[in-house]
Amino acid sequence: MEHFPIIQALCRTALADASLATRKQIERLRDALVKAGDDKQAASLAAMLMSAERNKEVVPSRLAKSRAQMPGEALSPGTPVPVDRETAAPVATLLFPEELRADPPVFNPVVSAAIESMLEEWRNLQALSALGVQPAKTCLIYGVPGTGKTRLAMWIARQLEMPVVLARLDGLVSSFLGTTARNIGNLFAFANRYRCLLLLDEFDAIAKLRDDPQEVGEIKRVVNALLQNLDGRQELGLTIGVTNHSKLLDPAVWRRFEVQLEVPKPDFNVRKDISRYFMAPVECPDSHFRLLAWFTEGLTGAEIEVLVRTYKKSMAVHGEGGRDLIETLRHFATLNSGRCEPGRRGLLFGDSKALFRAMKEAPELNFTMADIGEVAGRDKSTVSRAIGKRSSRFEAPQTGKVTDGQPDPDRS
Numbered sequence: 001m002e003h004f005p006i007i008q009a010l011c012r013t014a015l016a017d018a019s020l021a022t023r024k025q026i027e028r029l030r031d032a033l034v035k036a037g038d039d040k041q042a043a044s045l046a047a048m049l050m051s052a053e054r055n056k057e058v059v060p061s062r063l064a065k066s067r068a069q070m071p072g073e074a075l076s077p078g079t080p081v082p083v084d085r086e087t088a089a090p091v092a093t094l095l096f097p098e099e100l101r102a103d104p105p106v107f108n109p110v111v112s113a114a115i116e117s118m119l120e121e122w123r124n125l126q127a128l129s130a131l132g133v134q135p136a137k138t139c140l141i142y143g144v145p146g147t148g149k150t151r152l153a154m155w156i157a158r159q160l161e162m163p164v165v166l167a168r169l170d171g172l173v174s175s176f177l178g179t180t181a182r183n184i185g186n187l188f189a190f191a192n193r194y195r196c197l198l199l200l201d202e203f204d205a206i207a208k209l210r211d212d213p214q215e216v217g218e219i220k221r222v223v224n225a226l227l228q229n230l231d232g233r234q235e236l237g238l239t240i241g242v243t244n245h246s247k248l249l250d251p252a253v254w255r256r257f258e259v260q261l262e263v264p265k266p267d268f269n270v271r272k273d274i275s276r277y278f279m280a281p282v283e284c285p286d287s288h289f290r291l292l293a294w295f296t297e298g299l300t301g302a303e304i305e306v307l308v309r310t311y312k313k314s315m316a317v318h319g320e321g322g323r324d325l326i327e328t329l330r331h332f333a334t335l336n337s338g339r340c341e342p343g344r345r346g347l348l349f350g351d352s353k354a355l356f357r358a359m360k361e362a363p364e365l366n367f368t369m370a371d372i373g374e375v376a377g378r379d380k381s382t383v384s385r386a387i388g389k390r391s392s393r394f395e396a397p398q399t400g401k402v403t404d405g406q407p408d409p410d411r412s
């Protein structure tokens with residue numbers, strides 16, 4: 001738009017002591033600019049409107065705690081979401097706190113404490129601003145697939161009771177030149193207008209366009225749009241980016257995030273806690289969880305969830321006397337052979353004496369003979385005898401069964 005700096009100055013002056021009518025007119029101008037594709041100018045007006053709103057919020061009579069200080073209008077399920085001009089696909093999906101899970105994902109104490117401290121900042125905006133500081137408004141969550149990153153982002157929204165504006169890649173990425181950048185502008189203008197958490201899940205997909213040499217110009221445009229919009233949003237609201245390809249992200253985009261939280265693969269104790277979490281409401285002895293944690297070394301929360309669900313399903317179908325834990329592990333290892341640690345997988349399909357001995361010798365399992373009996377469905381003396389024997393009668397055939405199909409006389 002021509003003479004925009006003058007219009008911008010006019011708006012700023014008007015907003016210093018704005019009536020509702022003045023505000024409405026500036027909002028109209030902002031929407032018209034979005035429509036015309038002048039995303040940068042629209043973002044600048046949106047920022048101005050937000051900051052005027054925020055100044056109003058600090059009038060003493062309106063000093064309600066925390067959320068009242070988050071600027072923006074309230075989102076409702078009926079709020080229209082911008083769409084891609086060519087395909088009419090929405091650029092975002094709205095999720096409201098009450099639809100999100102209330103139970104936290106399971107992480108190690110260090111990661112959990114860091115997340116809690118971040119939440120504490122966001123819950124105490126007022127106390128922070130009294131000291132002239134701001135919480136980190138941009139957070140990048142990265143880590144390998146299936147470690148609970150998306151779940152964490154959703155849980156944060158639930159904790160802060162904020163609706164989520166979840167960017168939709170199918171709506172954002174367009175095959176038409178320049179349209180992806182415009183869609184990104186529209187997404188941010190929308191998120192800046194409302195009180196919400198903007199979630200850019202798997203947004204490395206945008207950066208991946210870079211792999212295509214035909215797309216060099218377009219990706220530059222898209223990355224620039226992302227950078228400008230991230231900068232414009234800095235002061236306005238909460239933004240969480242989630243990626244499992246952190247290396248693919250443009251370094252400039254990466255730098256825009258104040259908090260960069262790596263969600264690690266779960267260690268032994270966390271794997272145990274995750275197993276226990278997904279096992280509920282079924283109760284099992286602690287030895288079961290230790291074995292599950294031992295067997296799932298190198299696996300993610302998502303894979304542990306599948307394994308525990310398999311065990312629960314077999315319990316539901318066959319009852320208590322159904323498939324025991326070791327049989328379930330074998331079943332899982334057959335269906336997920338590429339995922340399991342080869343040494344442990346080999347033990348499951350080998351001589352049961354070697355398996356029992358490995359369990360006895362693993363320091364993290366800390367198993368007694370009775371524990372081994374408990375997970376293998378044998379009694380303690382059978383286990384002691386098996387470990388003590390020179391050669392085993394439990395030689396497993398290739399199919400992976402411990403016994404060769406004959407009734408096992410030692411089974412109690």
Ligand SMILES: Nc1ncnc2c1ncn2[C@@H]1O[C@H](COP(=O)(O)OP(=O)(O)OP(=O)(O)O)[C@@H](O)[C@H]1O
Pocket residue numbers: 104105106107143144145146147148149150151152243244274300301302303305
């Ligand atoms: N640490 C965890 N605590 C609880 N559940 C978990 C954890 N990690 C994974 N899960 C479970 O695994 C599934 C996948 O989690 P989620 O979608 O959050 O993973 P992600 O890291 O976002 O994966 P991707 O990178 O593939 O998108 C969910 O059902 C989630 O409940």
Ligand SMILES: [Mg+2]
Pocket residue numbers: 149150151201242
């Ligand atoms: Mg995810």
